Amino acid sequence: MTHPAIAEVAVVGVPDPTWDEVGVAVCVIASGASVKEVELLAWVHGKIARYKVPKRIVFWTELPRSGYGKITKKIVKDELATRGVLPLVPETIA
Structure with a gap:
């Protein structure tokens, strides 16, 4: 929530074959801003514990x-599943 490009965020735990459960962040970008998943993940690293970093970020x-x-x-x-984000596919981030 402290990133200037993010207006709202919800983090939910989803099943993961390796870790049992991982976080997925669903973000709403602030008006007039832009940010990509890789940029946001890089920004988060070092700000929170590594195990708390979401596995995926969707907008x-x-x-x-x-x-x-x-x-x-x-x-x-439920909406993540409907939109085809779940189940998480390994290595979906390039």
Whole structure:
């Protein structure tokens, strides 16, 4: 959330064959900004513990919310599966 190009983010745990579970970050880019997944991953390294660095970062125009206006991780996970991001494919980042 502290990156200037990121307006909102939700991190969810997803199954991983090696680590049992890894994080996937779903980000909404701030208006007028631009950032790529590799740039954001490089920026995160050194700022948080290595095991907390998301395995993937995906960008959406908005985060799904519940009827109460809260970002619900179950809805985010379901949407990741619907959009074909899950299950994670090994080495999907070039």
